[in-house]
Amino acid sequence: MQAPVKTPMPEQDPAARQGNFDEVALGYTPEQAAAEASRCLLCAAKPCAAGCPVGVDIPAFIKKLALGDTDGALGIIREANALPAICGRVCPQETQCEALCVRGKKGESVAVGRLERYCADRGTVGLPKPSPIGLRAAVVGSGPAGLACAWELACGGADVTLYEAFHVCGGVLAYGIPPFRLPRAVTEREVALLRAMGVKIVTDFVVGRTKTVDGLLDGLHHAVFIGAGAGLPSFLGVPGEGFAGVYSANELLTRVNLMRAAEPGADTPVLDFGKAVVIGGGNVAIDAARVAKRLGAESVTVAYRRGRAEMPARLEEIHHAEEEGVEFRFLTAPVEITGDGEHRVTGIVCEEMRLGEPDASGRRRPEPVPHSRFTMECDIVVSAIGTSPNPLIGQATPDLQHDKYGCIVTDPATGRTSKKGVWAGGDISTGAATVILAMGAGKRAALSMLEDYRSRGS
Ligand SMILES: Cc1cc2nc3c(=O)[nH]c(=O)nc-3n(C[C@H](O)[C@H](O)[C@H](O)COP(=O)(O)OP(=O)(O)OC[C@H]3O[C@@H](n4cnc5c(N)ncnc54)[C@H](O)[C@@H]3O)c2cc1C
Numbered sequence: 001m002q003a004p005v006k007t008p009m010p011e012q013d014p015a016a017r018q019g020n021f022d023e024v025a026l027g028y029t030p031e032q033a034a035a036e037a038s039r040c041l042l043c044a045a046k047p048c049a050a051g052c053p054v055g056v057d058i059p060a061f062i063k064k065l066a067l068g069d070t071d072g073a074l075g076i077i078r079e080a081n082a083l084p085a086i087c088g089r090v091c092p093q094e095t096q097c098e099a100l101c102v103r104g105k106k107g108e109s110v111a112v113g114r115l116e117r118y119c120a121d122r123g124t125v126g127l128p129k130p131s132p133i134g135l136r137a138a139v140v141g142s143g144p145a146g147l148a149c150a151w152e153l154a155c156g157g158a159d160v161t162l163y164e165a166f167h168v169c170g171g172v173l174a175y176g177i178p179p180f181r182l183p184r185a186v187t188e189r190e191v192a193l194l195r196a197m198g199v200k201i202v203t204d205f206v207v208g209r210t211k212t213v214d215g216l217l218d219g220l221h222h223a224v225f226i227g228a229g230a231g232l233p234s235f236l237g238v239p240g241e242g243f244a245g246v247y248s249a250n251e252l253l254t255r256v257n258l259m260r261a262a263e264p265g266a267d268t269p270v271l272d273f274g275k276a277v278v279i280g281g282g283n284v285a286i287d288a289a290r291v292a293k294r295l296g297a298e299s300v301t302v303a304y305r306r307g308r309a310e311m312p313a314r315l316e317e318i319h320h321a322e323e324e325g326v327e328f329r330f331l332t333a334p335v336e337i338t339g340d341g342e343h344r345v346t347g348i349v350c351e352e353m354r355l356g357e358p359d360a361s362g363r364r365r366p367e368p369v370p371h372s373r374f375t376m377e378c379d380i381v382v383s384a385i386g387t388s389p390n391p392l393i394g395q396a397t398p399d400l401q402h403d404k405y406g407c408i409v410t411d412p413a414t415g416r417t418s419k420k421g422v423w424a425g426g427d428i429s430t431g432a433a434t435v436i437l438a439m440g441a442g443k444r445a446a447l448s449m450l451e452d453y454r455s456r457g458s
């Protein structure tokens with residue numbers, strides 16, 4: 001009889017991992033992968049595949065894996081997914097493919113993500129060898145949307161140049177998600193495959209400044225895909241937000257992940273963490289809290305204005321954070337940050353909340369409980385309450401239609417924008433979402449760009 005629960009993932013011990021940035025989840029052994037693959041019922045209707053935004057044929061790859069053919073399994077995955085080692089680690093499978101798994105009706109679903117990771121880490125496949133079709137395409141931004149778009153375009157025979165504002169490729173995969181969840185080498189390995197497919201990567205290139213979108217189209221490229229993400233942090237809007245010791249999660253994570261702030265003598269250090277309070281309830285808040293722990297914080301509290309059940313962060317990440325000693329304070333919202341005579345943070349005044357009627361998002365709206373204010377002493381406040389698209393490209397491209405949130409308006413099926421020759425997708429058109437949704441958008445846009453070029457016969 002098959003086990004009703006997933007084969008557990010080997011992990012670094014919580015006490016040890018608080019002091020390092022090494023990966024927490026260690027990956028299945030061949031025996032564990034075989035045991036987990038054998039739990040799959042190989043359902044003919046493939047309900048799990050319907051939950052995958054890039055359409056991986058899940059039972060087909062698990063069948064190969066169960067037969068011991070890891071390379072064959074990876075080949076099936078890569079037909080649909082350009083970044084399997086990344087998705088296997090960070091995709092919220094529990095709300096996508098695994099949520100629809102038949103095994104989940106009586107027990108736990110098959111651990112599709114862990115198996116995908118296993119294949120990507122252990123398997124090898126040759127690269128496609130497309131014939132050039134003449135299309136010269138520009139991809140702006142090297143996050144999952146841009147990487148997936150560039151991969152699909154290159155597989156279709158296009159000549160692709162990827163322009164990235166940072167000095168490093170990967171978008172949030174490089175500057176946001178910490179290496180203990182997604183090691184840098186994993187992203188670099190996937191980017192190396194893009195280079196091997198002939199994609200030219202130009203870093204330190206800010207579209208809108210170094211060159212405009214019109215400049216990219218002017219004789220250089222036939223088509224442009226914009227995958228510039230939503231990296232502009234939202235602020236709390238409370239008094240004291242300018243004090244030393246207040247960070248946006250994006251700033252903190254970028255300093256640590258890209259600028260080596262955790263290393264002694266770093267050029268872009270962070271302050272001594274002491275007691276830290278992180279505001280928010282998503283993956284970003286949890287990542288910031290776990291990074292604060294690893295920076296040596298004496299205590300880390302995540303304050304979230306809704307309840308545990310409403311937290312958008314992945315359950316697995318919340319569980320890992322708790323194991324590492326991160327504390328949670330639910331139904332708590334900030335009112336003011338207090339500081340000393342030198343404008344350094346000394347604490348945060350919060351108020352208790354209760355949940356009222358559902359709001360536009362369908363979640364119950366938090367409302368302040370009268371006379372419930374209290375103060376938490378702290379040295380550091382990290383704000384992780386959301387992000388929006390950077391307005392730079394919009395300002396430099398006035399004929400590109402944006403919505404009231406600053407997102408580029410696209411046709412969701414094709415990624416086409418209001419501007420001829422320009423496609424867009426990922427967080428820049430949806431607002432902050434997920435890796436796999438960004439990848440799906442990048443892939444659909446690439447297919448539309450290829451189709452458009454072919455249909456013009458040029
Ligand atoms: C800390 C954190 C943790 C997360 N954890 C998860 C998770 O566990 N699972 C999950 O599915 N999702 C997670 N997400 C969300 C996910 O990472 C994003 O939805 C996804 O990265 C969006 O992809 P993207 O390609 O649209 O944008 P991004 O990843 O933001 O990439 C955009 C790229 O464009 C570049 N760029 C911006 N402007 C310009 C310009 N003008 N010129 C050139 N380049 C430009 C940026 O430098 C960046 O490299 C997390 C997000 C954060 C911040």
Ligand code: SF4
Nearest residue numbers: 040041043048101102
């Ligand atoms: S639904 Fe679950 S059991 Fe069925 S094929 Fe998909 S992963 Fe396997």
